[in-house]
Amino acid sequence: MSFLDSIAAGLSLVGNIESFLALFMGVAIGVIGGAIPGMSATMAVALTLPFTFAMQPITGILLLLGVYKGGIFGGSIPAILIKTPGTPASSATILDGYPMAEKGEAGRALGMALWASCTADVISNLSLILFAGWLASFALSFGPPEFFTLILFSLTIIAGVSGESLLRGALSALLGLLLATIGLDLVYGTNRFTFGDPNMMGGLNFIAVLIGLFAIPEILAMVWHPTAHVGTARSLGKNWVSFADYRRSFKSIVRGSFIGVFLGSIPGIGAAPSAFLSYSEARRTSKNKENFGKGEVEGVAASEAGNNGVAGATLIPLLALGVPGDVITAIIIGAFMIHGLQPGPMMFILNVDIIYGLFIGLIVSSVFLFLIGTVAIRGFKYVADIPKRILIPAVLVLCIYGVFAVNNNIFDVGVMFVMGWVGFMMVRYHIPAAPFLIAFILGPLLEDNFRQSMLMSGSDPSILVRGPITWFFWAMTLLTIVAIVRAGVRAVKGTSALSPKVKD
């Protein structure tokens, strides 16, 4: 199928009101969800997922992608107006956004955040369209040993960079892998940790685990501290962003977008590090570097470009390799699975219409983001006024309905509650939840590819280093471990060196 044929196939799939309405609704839900302090883009995507069950696959996935795109931008609104990032990705936006709000330039900061977000979004989407197909055609030559080493590398990097320490990330990933062993064995069909309960034989429901991990802990955190997230919103001020501001920041926006694309395409790194790297690069190279941290509009542009540049690029490993790049794409992979689709290289052959439909939808989502973002900036006051102590019970009820709807099974609601407490303990003990969830999703795939490799080779482990692709992933895995361990050792030494001074 030629490129034009593929675009025509995609257009025939999404060229209807229903798809564009879903995308529009998704962006709106995402912007509102991201803008509510205490919610996040992740939670918004997780809570929207159950509503996609009844939709066509492309419509449901477009809805979720809209929520994702909108949520990342929406997080910048409370970051600038009340110094509370709506999503972790917006943390860097506070550095210059809030000082601008204090100076009465919140409207200008938010306008720049929107323009930078939309520009980065377009660049990221185009990168996805350019690279995903190329990577998928390369991945067609992967066999089980190559996929095993790829997933191992992905899990290593996710465990290493998601939290404060590699060991806690590794523990989180191992717990996720252990949880994924529940159910019938993939080869022999014997029971593993099912306790004779038929509900456990198919393994734990993925949606119950993810909503339990990402929504219920927020409810428990609210119960623990009901007056958290209370802040006063700054007024927008009279200044608005000008084209001169945009032109002056354009270089930082483009650089930040490419940083986002690069980091987003590596599984596990995510939007927050990208935003901080983009910000620090802009500060290093800017003519106004002394204004950074005091309310520099270029700083807002750089951090927003950095975090939105990730949004399209995280879909590159998801669509091309079937490996989620971050937690939100891990949730989106759930939507694919519910509709019987398996992201990966074969999808570019078997479901090329869906792939190109998604590409078209993503391009359109940048336009919707611009329109909805402009309205949302002015309407944030109403969103900030939603009482959190009514929102939280509503989220709880929505979680129950959503999880039940997957399999019409009350057992799944129980799994969600248990996972919620596990997630809350993980938050208290500073164990990152992302490696847990991604390991839970990739666990069966990792084991399956390992056992297939062993079957192919007659249990000879040398098959796992059979060619350049496996060598590459083993080398990357080792390099990642060495780099993260070295960074950890330096951090511990730094803390030890500082502590006597602190005591003095």
Add this chain to the structure above:
Amino acid sequence: MTQRQVQLRLGFGALLAAVFLVVYAIPAWVSSPSNVGNIILSPLFWPYALAGFTGLAGLGLVFSGLRLEDTGAAVNARSDDPTAAWLRLAGMAVIMGLTMIALPRLGMVLTSMLIFAATAFLVRTRHPVTALVCAVIIPLVLYAFFAHVAGVAIPQGNILRLP
């Protein structure tokens, strides 16, 4: 809880979990056909490998925890009133437990109405009337969507039967 305590507790917890898995859980709850000659292909191999890595991660956490200096700085922000916070958490656990009991008996709509109101009052809402109105409306709207649009068979219970 300091950074050092977190690291040590996690480390010892992981070690205990690994020992429990290897000594009791895997032999008792993972079954393997007796004719599987090669351990690598056995259903037992993966759980044992993961238990081993969990033990290693636990050792690493204990080792790094012992090397950390105890600065005395708490890693989590303290709640204003820890006793009340723990009581609220216990209350939430009770609400969740009761939800599991009530769902098949009262149905999802009625149970959701009750837990909405209970949770709103547990977190001391400043808008009790709005909370009660939302407690009735939101479960009904969700029922309408999931039962009539998504086609999900929402449990009805014995008391309230909706169209």
